[in-house]
Amino acid sequence: MTETLRIALAQLNPHEGEVERNAARIRAARAEAAAKGADLVVTPELSIAGYPPEDLILKRAFLDACRERIEALAADTADGGPGLIVGGPWLTEGRLYNAAFLLEGGRIATARAKHELPNYGVFDDKRHFVPGPAPGPVVFRGFRLGLMICEDWWFPSVSETLTETGAEILLSINGSPYEAGKQHVRESLAVSRVVETGLPFVFLNQVCGQDELVFEGASFILNADRAPALRMPSFSEAVAVTEWKRSRSHLVCAPHPLPPEETREESIYRAMMLGLADYVNKNRFPGVVLGLSGGIDSALTAAVAVDALGADRVRAVMLPSPYTSQESLDDAADAARLLGIRYDTVPITGAMEAFHQALAPVFANRAPDITEENIQSRARGLILMAMSNKFGDMLLTTGNKSEMSVGYATLYGDMCGGFSVLKDVYKTTVFALSRWRNGHRPVDGRGPGGMVMPERIITKPPSAELKPNQTDQDTLPPYDVLDSILEGLVEDEEGVEALVARGHDRATVLRVWRMLDRAEYKRRQAPPGVKITRRAFGRDRRYPITNGFTGLVS
Template sequence: MKIVLAQQNYHIGNFESNTQKIIDGINEAKRQKADLVVFSELCICGYPPRDFVEFNDFINKCYEAIDRIKEHADTIGVLVGSPARNPTIEGKDLFNAAFLLYDKQVKGEVHKTLLPTYDIFDEYRYFEPAYEWKVLEFKGKRLAVTICEDIWNLGDNPLYRSAPMDKLMEQNPDLMINLSASPFDYIHEEERQSIIKANVLKYKLPMFYCNATGSQTEIVFDGASLIFDKNGKLCKALPLFDEAIDGVILNEDGTTNCETPSDIKPISQYKPNPTELDYERNISFIHRALVFGIRDYFTKMNFKQAILGSSGGIDSAVTLALACEALGKDNVRAILMPSPYSTSHSVDDAVNLSKKLQNPYDIIRIDQVYESLLGTLKPVFNDLPFSIAEENLQSRTRGNLLMAIANKFNYILLNTSNKSELATGYGTLYGDMAGGLGVLGDCYKMQIYTLAKYINRNEEIIPDNIITKPPSAELRPDQKDIDSLPDYPVLDQVLYQYIERRQGPNEIKAKGFDAQLVDRIIKLVNTNEYKRNQFCPIIRISPKAFGVGRRMPIVGKYLS
């Protein structure tokens, strides 16, 4: 039996596009002489549909799409993911389901058992977990079909009574198939292959794992669909961050005739989950995810061009380089806005960067606007000494100018803030925190330096002076980031322990970090939640990003 995986990029709620894409995938699978083609989790509507599934019309359109698709499942079996109504109306009225289509009919339906409610996931809000488990019969084969999270419990998780595959094994299946929408992060990429292989070794069955690709606002799905034979041999790996349709012929004994893909490193070479932030970890994947996230967000939102403030600093430089790669150099406009406190080398560095990237840029000095605002505020400010108010006024002036140009020319403003700044509140609301998409908001400062070096791996794109000079907001004379924040190498490590690893202050201090410094950093994180709550969507590349995956009360007092 030949089984192929259709790794595709769907658009949430775009039923016409998704349906046609699936039909095209079926036709390609037929061309490859496949017996069965497998699509990803909730491919009919796109993942995650969130509150769209609360609309009855949305679910009706899912069923209408299935009716259209099944007409093409004539000589080939098709497995698709879609919400399914719960006919018993016990519990919630929907299941997260997989449908087997064949001979222009719905031949079977299975439901997801383990509904994740952590990080970015909130499936139990919408779906009822499966309460019965059955293999699907197809051309003499017994298919154990599961959906995403179902294979992540191997029966050793105390949160669950048993693994779904344990139930399905009672019916003597011939192979395992998993429809997934598993997002990218720089740790999960390695864990995923390991857990899939662990299922194969436990149940001694081949595994066909089909994952979605594409970016859905802040969440990036990387694809990387996999096929293992019953012995745990990796037989096929579909590409990362791209669409593909490919598969293997499964022999009667559960093996295939494929060689192990050469571009996949053995699981034994993977590092365990890091206890410290590793700046080099999967940096090439992070780079690809960010470029992919920008491009797909613009494509699906029908945006064409981007704008950003180019300061001559590392964050704006990396953002500009990524955006030019994602959207094309002619579609990214950089605005240089020097103030009375900007250094000449910052302007020169930003100009040199745009010349190397060949993107359009403008220089708009903000001195006059800034002085005019200070004059307007003088009766209110009186003769009070220079403070953060005057600093932030420069940032908000820049934000206003960027948004004015964006409105005039239909650009989308890319935000350049990094995770270290967002965590500690080192940013100005309605100023440098303005934007429609946060490109680097899930990258710590030192990761951004690593990204810059990766971007320069073949030639100098980002000028070396941008990488080597001390970071500064340049909002007052001789200002440096270190005047307000701890050294970034230390700051990032403490933030990583608190945010990604959810370590409390005593646990972090026990690692050797200065006690007062830990208390100060955690207080900064907790007291600036109100700022992050007003921030734009952030492309997620870590296991714990600000936004939908990290929900903290604004008025909370914990450790603050």
């Protein structure tokens, strides 16, 4: 019996629902791995379907298509080349499982079903699947592989069962979404599984943007001594061939050189790039258009778009009003020039006057107020959507999480658009990301090196410029205070007393809490955007719009 096994980890980018394309990508990865001498090629969770499939998985025609492609991939293995582990839905005896199939010798040799089904945060596995039995090892060419599917390894019971039934390695295929700082959580948890079982651990993740979610890859291996043997790249596809040898009751992976860790800012920035690129490309938009105001949010959004798509697919529009400062005009033009993107100017003064005249009879004897400010934003939204319709480019919204949290945004105005790059990014993080991008070019970025936005955009006080001498702080607390309170309310579900105990002013906390609560109806109508934090609005945090609860409890 051979004592060496060469396992290829295929960190792939699936296209949700495009099963033929996904099968072709798996075939290409198998061919690449075969050329490098691999015995087995492992692909991520639901690699034939894409994860998460949501209610697409309820369509019988989709299940049949997945099954047909898996059977065709199984037939490929009759060539004597590498075996395959492929993730896919498994309908049997009226029960639907999230499964991993071992394909070997021209057939489906065996399958294992996901045992632990997550039903929290962004996950709805229990809506679609039934849990499989506690799995035993999969035998492949004399090796006993402890095959797990994502959530299975987050709890000790499955890995314990695999160890007790003779597994020589823990091998987990995943669709694990990105969150800032989550990789450290994964690696710490993997150490726990290794310590508990005495077995090496393999974490294989998909890499893609799927609606709001980003999956960053970042697959890794820990040997039984807890030492890292492999770290695969973040935010890009890769096929890594690893060599394993038997050592008593477990396998040992030959170590690979380890890449440097990314900074928090680099990781978040690249997550936004991948989320935007896959959303635009997989939905077949030719490019994007956005309003470039001369402020930091739109400048950062434009930079991410250029890095993700290339300057030739990004179009910026300045939409000045009588309240737009010369600084903003200059800064927007400079940002467009630094990024090398098309830049148009469409004044909204005429539209403002037309709305004023049309509404004068019904607004008679009423003083101007926020209504007139919102008309400006909605005039801009109308023009930008017209350009999107005319040229086919998707409109990007440019608001951040701080603004969306407290409703500092205009429905059918600056909230217009198909996708929001900064939807889950607090304003303080916007500043940090802008400074990072001015000093660094992402490794896979399509944009220029060096400064991509004028320094003044980062340093000047933020303003919506909807009335004379306006700044955001006329309406909102300072952003460092606001973001700290919001993180407590949104991410941690803290109460008022807990936030006051941490040093925040009670009146400010109450004010922010009320703004957060009142803005739920706006957020429900906002476009999707990249999930960055532990609790993004939408899939993660779902509150009722009609909500009479007013108890501010700690």
